[in-house]
Amino acid sequence: MGGVHDEQVRILILNENEDNNEKLFRLKTGWTLQIVLSAGLSSRKIRIFTNACLNENDQFQRNNYQELKWIYPSNTKYDDSNRYVSILCCQSGSFHYYFTIDGTTSKDNLNGQGYFQVESYLLWPDGSGEVLEQDCITCQSVLSKSLGPLSEWISRLEVTHHSGYNMIHFTPVQILNCISNSSYSISDHHKLNPLFQGTYEELKLLIDNMAKQWRILSITDLVYNHAANDCELLKQHPEAAYNL
Structure with a gap:
């Protein structure tokens, strides 16, 4: 999906x-990052490495670094002062880079480093290919446990639609602790809250219909580090619990 956004070039200057x-x-995504050298580094033997995905089908591996190849635009044989490396932003994520000035490859000898972030994007599920930019997201948080049965969700969420929101954040939809009923005190991470009187398949259908008919996307929390004291996970793995 490298061409989702208009092609643009961004320059990152390395300093010693x-x-x-x-x-x-x-x-x-779709932009190109060009890394160039400051005047103080232009005469040095610089090698640049990154763990970024350089091709659309690459699998990200945090500790897998590749050396970037220099591009020499100058027509003068011995002039490499304007050389640069180029990265096509074909996958979203946060990526690390580092460079050395002594001709070595080891991170232990790095002279500079940093991160660049290729923003993720959301597509409307209507087949139009239209992108919902992050800066355009207007999100409302909803207490899922207060919505009642799935059959009543649409009538209760309709006000969100008419208020102009394009995203709903649902608190966890799994079974909650029967005593506290806290939205983040989860008793079973795999089972849907019985208050909804439905199934995960029915919940998915409802979410898909809101996206297509109202153009509202949905997100929810994955809170594996939140568990009720009667959680099945803790019963099976009591060693996973701890107190501060």
Whole structure:
């Protein structure tokens, strides 16, 4: 899906001894990242490495780094001062890069590093291919446990549709602790809350219909680190519980 956004080029300049791990360099799928050298590095033997996916079908592996090949646009044989490396942003994710100045490959000898983020994107499920940009998301959070049976959800969520929201965040839909009934005190991570009087298949159909008819997308929480004291997971694996 590398062509979802219009093609644009973004420039990242490397400086000696620069650690950009706390900075965010944002890109979009379909864009091209060009990494160039500052004047202080232009005469050095720089090697650049990244764990980014360089092809659309690549599987991301955090510790798998590839060296990027230099591109030499100058027509002068001995002039490489304007060389650069190029990365097509074909997959979303957060990726790390580092460079060395002594001709080695090891991260232990890096002279600079940082991250760049290729933003994920959402497509409307109507076959139009239209993208819902992250900056355009208007999301309302809903307490799933308060919606009642699935047959009543549409009537209760209709106000969200008419209010102009294009996304609903549902709190966990699994079985909750029978005493606290807290939205994040989950008793069984695999079973749907019986208050909904339905199945996961019926919930999926409802969510799909909201997306197609109302153009409202849905998200929910995966909270494997939240568990009720009667959770089946803790009964089977008591060693997974801990107290601070």
